[in-house]
Amino acid sequence: MSEQAVHLRCQRIGCNATFTLDHNPEGSCVFHDSGPIFHDGMKEWSCCKKKSHDFSLFMDIPGCKTGKHTTEKPVLTKAAPRSRNPTPVPSPISASTTATSAKETCSRCRQGFFCSDHGSQPNPKPVVPQAVAAAEVIVNASAPPRKTISITEPQICKNKGCGQTFKEIDNHDTACNYHPGPAVFHDRMRGWKCCDVHVKEFDEFMSIPPCTQGWHNADPSS
Structure with a gap:
């Protein structure tokens, strides 16, 4: 070859x-x-x-x-910490300007990981208000019907770790190499539960080889 x-x-x-x-x-x-x-x-x-x-x-x-x-x-390239001016919300605790600035510039604190230097604890999973969840359901319910795709039309596979362009006419049960997941992001480690591989750096996480073969899928939600 x-x-x-x-x-x-x-x-x-x-x-x-x-x-x-x-x-x-x-x-x-x-x-x-x-x-x-x-x-x-x-x-x-x-x-x-x-x-x-x-x-x-x-x-x-x-x-x-x-x-x-x-x-x-x-x-x-890493983005510099940005100053944000959201709508003021009453806070029960007022932290000092110096402590806030230090935590905003600390990469571990900004990513929500444990930081012994500033006393940061891993952030709990955010709770989505019921009103927001209901709005998301309404949006999904009003989604337009799926477009009919020709078997010879190029599509992009959305399986995690694949991203290949494929045609349905060439699709088969070993055409796609992917991660069935889910992705695991915890305690400064990034990885895939499906193959139990975990690394520290994000670019290393993106380079973890796929562990499963199957059909290409341009719409994993289907």
Whole structure:
């Protein structure tokens, strides 16, 4: 097999598709060029500011940049701590400005992990108010019907760890390599419960090889 025919896996965050050296046009890769921020149970992409409390939904947020696929691991840029001015909410405890500033600039505190330097404890899972949950149900109930897809139309597989472009006519029970999940993010470790692999760094987590084979799926919610 020639070098050009070898399928390579793109290392950009949010892409993870496979490609060949002789077919890698500009714009074929959709990715995030900045790392994630984890704070108070919220997961946010620093490059496009899109966020979610749910880790699976967070990982499904599409990339905000386009370019060519690459096998080089990206050097993620870290967003500087941002000052926010939300609507004032009465607080029973007033922390000092110095202590607040120190915790905001500490990467462990900002990601919601235990920090012995500032006394931070792991953040509990946020409770979604019933009114918000009911609104989400109404939104999902009013979703438009699924579009009919031709078996020869290119689709992007949404299985975790895959991201390949495929056609349903070529789909089969070993076409996709993916993680059935769920993803585990706890105590400064990131990993997959399905294959029991856990690492400390986010880019290492994104590089954990898929552990399961199956059908490509462009709509995992179905």
